[in-house]
Amino acid sequence: xxxxxxxxxxxAFTGSLVMALCMPGTVADSRAQTDSDEAEVTxxxxxxxxxxxxxxxxxxxxxxxxxxxxxxxxxxxxxxxxFAQLQCETCHGPVxxxxxxxxxxxxxxxxxxxxxxxxxxxxxxxNTICLDCHRDRHRLAWHGSAHETAxxxxxxxxxxxxxxxxxxxxxxxPNVCYRCHTETRAAFYRPYxxxxxxxxxxxxxxxxxxxxIATGLLAKPTLNQTCYTCHAEKxxxxxxxxxxxxxxxxxxxxxxxxxxxxxxxxxxxxxxxxCHSQLGHPSVARGPSGLxxxxxxxxxxxxxxxxxxxxxxxxxxxxxxxxxx
Amino acid sequence: xxLAHLGLQVTVLSVMLLAVAGADExxxxxxxxxxxxxxxxxxxxxxxxxxxxxxxxxxxxxxGEYTGLVDExxxxxxxxxxxxxxxxxxxxxxxxxxxxxxxxxxxTAGGSQGTxxxxxxYDELPHNVSDSGRTPFAGAGGNDLTLPAGWVDAGTxxxxxxxxxxxxxxxxxxxxxxRTTGRAGRLRH
Numbered sequence: 465x466x467x468x469x470x471x472x473x474x475x476a477f478t479g480s481l482v483m484a485l486c487m488p489g490t491v492a493d494s495r496a497q498t499d500s501d502e503a504e505v506t507x508x509x510x511x512x513x514x515x516x517x518x519x520x521x522x523x524x525x526x527x528x529x530x531x532x533x534x535x536x537x538x539x540x541x542x543x544x545x546x547f548a549q550l551q552c553e554t555c556h557g558p559v560x561x562x563x564x565x566x567x568x569x570x571x572x573x574x575x576x577x578x579x580x581x582x583x584x585x586x587x588x589x590x591n592t593i594c595l596d597c598h599r600d601r602h603r604l605a606w607h608g609s610a611h612e613t614a615x616x617x618x619x620x621x622x623x624x625x626x627x628x629x630x631x632x633x634x635x636x637x638p639n640v641c642y643r644c645h646t647e648t649r650a651a652f653y654r655p656y657x658x659x660x661x662x663x664x665x666x667x668x669x670x671x672x673x674x675x676x677i678a679t680g681l682l683a684k685p686t687l688n689q690t691c692y693t694c695h696a697e698k699x700x701x702x703x704x705x706x707x708x709x710x711x712x713x714x715x716x717x718x719x720x721x722x723x724x725x726x727x728x729x730x731x732x733x734x735x736x737x738x739c740h741s742q743l744g745h746p747s748v749a750r751g752p753s754g755l756x757x758x759x760x761x762x763x764x765x766x767x768x769x770x771x772x773x774x775x776x777x778x779x780x781x782x783x784x785x786x787x788x789x
Numbered sequence: 790x791x792l793a794h795l796g797l798q799v800t801v802l803s804v805m806l807l808a809v810a811g812a813d814e815x816x817x818x819x820x821x822x823x824x825x826x827x828x829x830x831x832x833x834x835x836x837x838x839x840x841x842x843x844x845x846x847x848x849x850x851x852x853g854e855y856t857g858l859v860d861e862x863x864x865x866x867x868x869x870x871x872x873x874x875x876x877x878x879x880x881x882x883x884x885x886x887x888x889x890x891x892x893x894x895x896x897t898a899g900g901s902q903g904t905x906x907x908x909x910x911y912d913e914l915p916h917n918v919s920d921s922g923r924t925p926f927a928g929a930g931g932n933d934l935t936l937p938a939g940w941v942d943a944g945t946x947x948x949x950x951x952x953x954x955x956x957x958x959x960x961x962x963x964x965x966x967x968r969t970t971g972r973a974g975r976l977r978h
Contacts, residue, residue: 513823533829540830541878542903550818551825635886659855664892664914694965 507560514551516563534627544597555579555593555624579619587617594618605675612675621673635663641673648720657721669693670719688713702778704785708739709777732768836871836883850920850960857891857915865889878902891915891964905974911967918961925955 510516521529529552532538538547546554553559561574577593578585591612595603606612621631621640630636638660642649652660659665667673670690672683684690691713692699698709708715716735717727724731730738770776775787783789844863845852853859867888873881881899888895894912926934937955946952 509818511819511822513820514825515823515827518827530829534831536902538828538830539874539878539902541876544903547825547828550820551823551828659914659916662855662892663886664855664912 507558510559517552529625532625587615590617603674609675634666637666641667651720654721698777704779736769831874838869841866910969914965916963920960922959923956924959929959
């Protein structure tokens with residue numbers, strides 16, 4: 465142990481020597497960095513590991529931590545986990561003076577590295593510690609993602625010292641997301657919505673919260689590919705395609721919730737008439753006065769245009785050119 | 790030239806030493822007295838079961854849009870979770886939700902943490918769209934739709950004289966069943 469510390473010091477010294485020879489302009493910066501590093505070094509790891517922490521942080525303390533022993537982080541046989549390494553100090557850093565039994569009157573206990581959604585937590589520092597281990601394909605696009613640039617900390621959504629991390633369960637995850645995405649929460653309470661509030665879908669079924677190459681942090685590279693993971697019957701290929709379908713589902717639909725059936729962004733026939741001219745086709749909604757018996761317009765009832773053009777997403781029928789069969 | 794050669798040697802030595810020191814980052818911490826006697830590592834089985842019963846006082850198609858609770862009457866529901874952990878990192882999880890409803894789900898996973906993981910999931914997702922639709926066709930919901938005997942074709946609805954007599958209620962609904970299974974493992978341990 466002593467030899468390795470010596471080796472590290474030698475390496476640091478030799479590296480500094482090389483830097484001083486090659487880049488004299490950086491010496492002052494280097495010295496300032498060294499002072500900072502020395503301040504870090506003065507903080508020592510504890511003599512007794514997790515026992516140092518747990519003698520105070522039991523279930524009755526201000527920051528109870530014992531639930532971490534019901535999580536994957538506390539598995540000694542898995543050498544990747546914090547408890548198989550430096551226990552609490554793997555993530556929270558050396559305990560230093562924080563672990564002393566008593567502090568002098570009027571003095572504050574030396575703070576530990578704090579993980580949390582609010583100050584004094586530093587989201588970037590905190591996330592760096594988590595990402596030190598959690599580097600996999602799901603987090604490839606984290607840097608530069610909407611959540612990363614908004615300084616969202618891992619602990620803003622995840623609970624580490626808890627047996628159940630709510631954001632990882634399908635039925636409870638939306639409530640975590642709703643803390644910030646209140647408008648989306650309202651959308652799911654509209655009369656036509658994806659069944660998120662029934663616990664049948666989670667936000668992460670469509671979104672990749674740790675970053676994505678698609679807009680809206682979508683789980684798939686495009687919006688349509690994301691929708692097709694469930695709505696495979698809309699994917700085609702079709703003999704008779706409806707042009708907007710393979711282009712973008714959002715041309716006609718809203719993803720979260722709508723006041724119109726089918727999560728449409730406008731009520732038919734008005735939605736259809738955004739593209740389809742009335743010329744050559746009775747596509748304009750007629751009032752009761754134009755109909756025998758003065759009944760309500762058939763174009764405003766039921767499925768409107770879809771009363772006849774029921775195969776609006778595409779048809780494979782030989783005579784399905786008008787998407788009616 | 791000789792000085793440049795010495796510089797190169799120093800640089801190479803520096804990189805090698807840093808590599809040696811950095812390869813074992815935590816070994817310079819003395820953990821010989823780390824007993825972890827207060828650590829309550831999870832071992833054995835644990836779990837819980839929830840059982841409930843209810844009564845729907847009226848038919849309510851929209852109420853049960855995604856749960857299947859649409860018909861008046863009583864119903865039973867059960868959910869539960871079970872888990873196992875041991876000191877060799879073996880684990881097993883079982884969870885079940887909404888047993889008794891059309892939205893039931895069952896998931897299980899097991900393996901050895903850090904080595905491999907197997908998982909299996911089954912769930913049903915009903916979507917009840919409407920119970921007020923009416924159609925003259927027989928066989929709604931199947932592959933063959935047939936008009937009733939004596940059906941009168943016409944160019945207008947008013948001319949379909951048998952329409953009113955042959956209309957029957959049809960429920961528009963879909964039912965999805967999802968089955969997922971998979972295995973994950975580390976190539977190196």
